[in-house]
Every structure is written in structure tokens, then in C-alpha cells.
Amino acid sequence: MNLLNFNQKKAVETTEGPLLIIAGPGSGKTFTLVERIYYLITEKKVKAENILVATFTEKAARELMTRVSNRLQEADIPFNLNEMYLGTIHSICLRILEENREFTRLKKNYILMDQFDQQYFLYQKIYEYSHITNIESIYGDRSSRWKKADNLLKWLNKVSEEMLDVDELKSSLEPQVQALGYCYELYLKQLEEENSLDFSTIQLETYRLLISNPELLSNLNQGIEYLMVDEYQDTNTIQEEILFLLGGKRQNICVVGDDDQGLYRFRGATIRNILEFPQKFDSGKCSQVELSTNYRSHPSIINFYNTWMVENNWTYKGKNFRYKKQIKPRDGIHVEADTVIKVSGSDGLRNWEEEVYQFLISMRNKGKVTDWNQIAFLFKSVKNEKVITLANYLEERNIPVYSPRSNMFFEREEIRLIIGAFLFLFPQFAKVRKWAENAHLEEWDIYDSYLREFAEKLRKKENHKLLKWCQIRAKEHVNLQRNTDYSFAGLFYQLLQFDLFSCYLEEVSYTVKDSRPIRNLSLFSKLLTKFEYLHRVTVFTPKSINSQLTTFFNQYLRFLINGGINEYEDNSEYAPSGCISFLTIHQSKGLEFPIVIVDSLDTTPRKQYSELDEILQENHYHKEPFEPLDRTKYYDFRRLYYTAFSRAQNLLVLSCQENKPNGSGTKKVPSRAFVELYKTLPSWRDATSIYDLTLEQVKDVNIKEEYSFTSHINIFETCALQYKFYKEFDFSPVRQGATLFGTLVHQTIEDIHKSVLRGEESKITDDNIEHWFNSNYSNLVKKERVYLAPQTQKVAFNQVLRYVEKQGKHWSQIKEAEVDVSLVKENYILKGTIDLIKGNNDTVEIIDFKSEKKPDLVKESEMMYHYKRQLEVYAHLIEERTGQKVSKMHLYYTGEENGNPYVTFSKEKKAIDRTIATFDEIVQKIESKDFTIKKRPEKHCRNCDMRFYCDDKI
Structure with a gap:
């Protein structure tokens, strides 16, 4: 292990009160953070849940998690690292919102929008803004709808990030400011109606939650004793406010950064946060440490960029806008060369x-x-x-x-060909794409070139089967007489069976360079399923097919081409x-x-x-x-x-x-x-x-991956090929219809358990249960865009009532509900979510809910064995994480009307050890990319979108 230098040691051991660490490039910042966390855990005896560490990216958080866990394992120190608030400021805020959602405007099943989603959301609603006086000053007068949405998005995010007062904006004498105020007021209304969040309002909702709930904030302040914030020079106004609120009276806030590397003003970041940090406290209270020894670069390189910075005048009217520092090289002999x-x-x-x-x-x-x-x-x-x-x-x-x-995604051969295939399959698009006689979009020229390229491929002998298939489909589409059972995403998976596309899927090397085509096709599958979700498309119909085509090509795909798509980046x-x-x-x-x-x-x-x-x-x-x-x-x-x-x-x-x-x-x-x-x-x-010169090798990041029984092991054991496509390469399955019934029952029972845990058993009445049930259904429908028949809703509701009737005398045994548990292991992180934990003292029972009738335990023995192993993983997590002894493991069937709804398994240590050993073996196979299968699991194939490919290739 590397030794800490003098200043690094000072940064590690200065734990009480505010601390500013100015960390120059290559100064061992991450190493210092790891050692500081290690010091808090080992020397200060701080628990995981009492530490918050905010990083700049999720990748940085995962690397930090891996390095800290490795450091603790080397010292043989057991520690529940995943209890820590560790992630980006956005992810930490999201966790706080999810844990306290009932105090916010958010309902269950809210929709979290990325930047494209947010812009598309505004694009679809842009006409609602047109009545606002002076709106042209915000989103442009002669701009397209898409550009207007882009302009509007930037200003709305700025209002969120700067926490500007909407009423104050609306009452401004400046017409432009006034228009912005009314725009933001309308936007918040739209977000609430759609039960949605964007990345800026994640922070705004968290700030409002903390400000308006003093008791909640007090509880968080008691729990979070130490805060560390990386890349502090790139934080914005609202992030600073949230961090200081979470710091509470202790103000054990350690911020780390380099004002010379402040790059994100265009995203609302303000360099003043790091430059003014010491002034946020009484004089002399904020400690300051400078990490200025560069362990990365040759001295000549360091001298070059030091000179670059001092060439600029950083003083204005007597005020300095840069910490005075001189980065110096590490001690040692450095080769004499032009570097x-x-x-x-x-x-x-x-x-x-x-x-x-x-x-x-x-x-x-x-x-x-x-x-x-x-x-x-x-x-x-x-x-x-x-x-x-x-x-x-x-x-x-x-x-x-x-x-x-x-921006080369749409120039890649595999993407050109798949778009060309879609154009070939819908000959009518050439006629329906125009909305006026002289209308023309540049993208049509691109589409035409893709279509010609695909048609050229079809002329080749080896693609004769694909040609015949395309001709039949195209003829059906141009004269569509009845509803199909597929839409764009369904067609995509059918195309993968043919050699022209399947060649990108076979014998894939898992290097980023060689796997680019398959990963691009995976990304295209996500774009298709997102379109179908946004536009509520499930099948083609004679009435809607032409409008769906124009919306897909003239709007959705066109905006993606203009905006650019990032290709796969390895985490x-x-x-x-x-x-x-x-x-x-x-x-x-x-x-x-x-x-x-x-x-x-x-x-x-x-x-x-x-x-x-x-x-x-x-x-x-x-x-x-x-x-x-x-x-x-x-x-x-x-x-x-x-x-x-x-x-x-x-x-x-x-x-x-x-x-x-x-x-x-x-x-x-x-x-x-x-x-x-x-x-x-x-x-x-x-x-x-x-x-x-002797060149260094690129360092191995070695990030530990997370695995769970249901999301990983279950899929791999069902079909390793399915795992390969859906988990390793992340293809997006066609929406077969969400398991709405089970989710609805599950979420309403969760509301009941939360009421118990809050000490509000008196609120578990038929009227309140009905309210929770209807609210969950409404928001699930809004998110999933599928529905249940009234009779089916009634069956689901009765399952919940029956559960309350049977369990109402035993509420006092509930200890925790919807428990996310994780365990850092030597090579990976084991995760799981447990529906219910009940018991007394240090002995607990775990329960997993199934919203169906209790099966025949003999005929369904294979399924029961599968569920038993899932519960054994949960038992292992609970015992390793909390030290509590698990006495029993249960399945609870809410659909069981008359008999005993429980299926109970006794906990056996040897069985658990075997299950965890199997889990370890499967993780090893996954990480070594061994996705071979002996034979196809036929009963699972009919619901798998890759079945067309497998029918032809396996």
C-alpha cells in the first residue's frame, strides 16, 4: 500500500469541522479519500450510515466503493459499505426522495427523465407555452418546435439550479424575466400532472423536502455525521445549499476539488462555491489542506501547465479568482527528455x-x-x-x-442498414412523409441513402431469404388490412434472425472495439422501445400506421440524428x-x-x-x-x-x-x-x-459489479444466452405488458406496512386502503401505459383486503418492509430486496409475496426450489449484514382464498452455503463471459424477443 505524504495525512486525520482540500492534478485525491473513509471507519469507529460521500459521476462512485471495500478487506474489517450515502449528488438526492416520498409531490412510480426525455416532453407540450406573453424571448421566434424545446429546457434548468423565486420572476418589470417565470410555473404544473422528475428538479424537490420538514432534516442530521464532496468546484447553487443543510450543526463537511479545473459553468456550476468555502464559516474554523505534489506527470509537463495558468491575470479590482498554488513533481529521478x-x-x-x-x-x-x-x-x-x-x-x-x-452512431454500417430495412418495410413512407408540396427535410436525403444501401445488400445471393421476407412484410404494411401483433421493436427483433444482421451478434469479442456493432444495435433497440413508450404504440393498425411512420421518421428519429447519440462507453x-x-x-x-x-x-x-x-x-x-x-x-x-x-x-x-x-x-x-x-x-x-521515455500502462479500474438473484442469477440459469443479450449487451425487450396486477397488490401492501412502521395502524381502514390502491393504480397506468379490466382490479383489491384481514393481529411483529440489502464480497457486490422482515429481538423471519394462488407444491417442486434458493440468498444477506438470526423463510400467496397462504421453509446453513457457492460460480461465469447453453429452454423461448434469432441459429 502507498504511504500518505504529510499533507495527505493531514487531510485524512482532520475529521471534525469544515475542511477544504485543494487537490491539484495527479495529487492522489482518490487515494486520500479512500484513506479518509478508512480512517473514519477504523479509528473513529463511524458506522456506514453516518457517512455521505458525493462524487462527480456514478463511475467515480463505483470506483471509490470498490477501492474502499478492497482496503477494508485487506485489513479483514467487516463493514456494510453499501449502507453509506455514496454516489453523485443527484443519486443521493434521489435516495432521500425515495425514502421520504410521502412528504413530496411525487407519487409512486414517478417517471425520471433524462435530457432527451425532458426535451421531448417539452416538444410535445410546446404549444401550451405559446400563449405566454413575450415567450419568443425565451425560446426563439422562428425556431423549430424542437429548437424551441431545447432553448426552453436550458432556461428552466437554470431556474431550478439557481433556486430562483417564481413569483419574483413573474412580477419582474423585465418582459423576458416575467416570461421565464410563467414558463417555469407551467412546467412545474406539467411535471406534477405527469408525476415526473428531471435531473434539475431532483435537487429542487430534495431542497424543498428538507426545508419544509424540520423533523426529517433533524433525523438526517443526526444520522449523517461526516460529509465528503468531490469535485466541489463543479457544484452549483442548489447543490451547495443541500449539502450545507445535510451537514447540520456539526458541519463536518470536507470538500475536495481544484478551482483550476472548474469546467461546468454551462451546466450551472459556480466556481465561487470552492473559492468562498472558507468564508461560509467563522474566521479560522475551516481547515485547509493543499495537495500540490503531482504523482502523475513528468516535471516538464507540470512546468508547462503551471506556466499556462500564471500567464493569465486572475485578479480583478483587487479580488483574486484563483487559489495561489504551484504544482510540483514528486521527488525522485526523472528522465531527461522532451516531454x-x-x-x-x-x-x-x-x-x-x-x-x-x-x-x-x-x-x-x-x-x-x-x-x-x-x-x-x-x-x-x-x-x-x-x-x-x-x-x-x-x-x-x-x-x-x-x-x-x-456523433458517428448514425454513420455506422449496422445502424444505416437497420434504418434502411425499416424504410424498405414501409414503402408508403415516401408518400406520407410530406405535409406540404415543397416541404423537404435534410434527413430524407439521409434516409434515401440508407434505403439504397440496404436495397443493394438485398440484391446479393446470400440475402435472398431476407429479400423474400421483406417483400412479403412490405406488401402487408402498404395495404394493411388488420392489426399486426408487433410494432417497430417487434420488427427489429425479427430482422435479427437474418444473416445481414445476425453477423453482428455472433462470436462477439467483448472488447469495446470489437463489440461496437452489437452494442449499437442494442442501443437502437432502446430507442425503439422508448419511442413506443412515449407514443403509446404497441401494434400497427390500418388507421394509425401512416401517422406512426411520419412521427417516427420525421420527428423522433430526426431529432436523434440532429442531437447526436453517444455510443457505448465501458464503465x-x-x-x-x-x-x-x-x-x-x-x-x-x-x-x-x-x-x-x-x-x-x-x-x-x-x-x-x-x-x-x-x-x-x-x-x-x-x-x-x-x-x-x-x-x-x-x-x-x-x-x-x-x-x-x-x-x-x-x-x-x-x-x-x-x-x-x-x-x-x-x-x-x-x-x-x-x-x-x-x-x-x-x-x-x-x-x-x-x-x-518509458511509457506507463493504463491503470486497471477494476470496478466491482452488483448482482442479485432475481435480476442476474435467475436470468442466467433460465438461459445464459438471454443473459448475454439482455444483461451483458443490454438489449431492450419489447414491452409484453407490465406485471401490473402483481405490482399493484405489492405496492398497496407496502403502503400498509409503512403505515404500521410509522405507528399509524389506525389508518389501516378500508377507505384508506382503497385510496392507496386507486392512487397506485392511477400512477402505475400513467407510467406503464397498460390497464387492468375493472373485474381484474376488483380481484387485486380483494387480495389486499384479505391479507389485512388475516394479518391484522400480527402487525406488531413487523420490523422492516421493502428492505434493500447488500453485501460487499471479494469479487462482487451481492444485492437483494426483501418484501418483509418480522420477528422479535435478534431472531427474524423473512417473507416474499406472490400475488397468485398457492401452487401445487409437488407438481411445482422445481419452482418451489427456485424460490427457496432466492430466500436463502436473502437470509444470507440479512445474517451477514445485521447479525440477526433468520429462523424461517416464507412465501405468502395473496391469491390464496381459503387455505393457509404461507409456504414455509426452514433455514439450513448447509443449504444456504450451497446456494451462495452456486451464486459465486455463476458470477464467475458471467464475468468470464461464458454464456454457452447445452440446449434451449423451450418453455421460456415463446416470451423471449430473441427467439427469432435463436430459431434460425441454434
């Missing part, structure tokens, strides 16, 4: 791509680069023609490129072996690479705020203006490239096509901001000492 160089195309020669290629080949041929993943290109954006051209140039010369955010491997990484600078934050090539040297500081931004900051923000607005473009520009330069371990490369011509002459490249440093750098062709 900051340039690899550029010469003025007027247009030879940039070739020069880059020759440099890469040179590093490989000299034996310096042993895996292409040691190299990362960093760009301001990877979605422009220049970057895509370079990626194609390198791939054509057998240098694979990993660029998941490059456990940030630099996939065998590939050079093409990343945005923002995307590279927190990462490190032996060789970093920084492009986008033609950029200049640009204004990032509008007139409305100025008005809101001057008149409506909760704090006085901080950084001068006209200086922010320079500050942000320096911070962006500082982050890029500091990713390099052994070799930093600046790269561009010098002085490239543009429409009006020649654009100066590199731009003025880079010139002074750039011109001092040697060209790679002259810097022969680069071949004396």
Missing part, C-alpha cells in the same frame, strides 16, 4: 492527418507504445468534421479509435485496450494517459452568457455577482486547457493544422492564446529524446 512537443501539419501543406499518423506509427515502431490505449486525443468537441475525418483516416490505416461521443475500462481514445476535454476530467495529444488550438475565449443571464445574475440570484461576467470567458478558457494538459503522464503533445485557410483568407492557428507557449515547443521529428 512537451508538437505534432502539427505545416503551414499551407494540409498534412495534419498524415503527420499525426506518422508520429503514432513512429512511437509504436520504436517500441514505446505497446497498446494504442496509452494514447488519448483531447478536443473541445468530438462532433465536428475535422475530428471525424481524423478518426476515419486512422481507422483506414488500422489504428482503431474509441470515440463514443463523436470499468476508460481506455479500452487496442484503441486510441478520442475524448472531449470535459470527458477526460479525472483520467490520465501516458500520451495526451491536445487539439482544438484554433479556439479562442468566447462569451458564454446572454442578456437574460446578466439580468438574472444582477437582480434575481441569491448572492451578489461573483466573477465579473466579461472576464469569465478568459478564466474558463484557461481552466479548460489546464485540465487537458494535466491529463498527460509521460508525453504532452500539442497538435493542429497550422494557419489553415478559411472562406475569407487564412485563420491563424494556433490562436493567440497558445502562440507563445506553442512556438517554444520542438517538433516531434526533432525531439528524438522522446524515444528515451
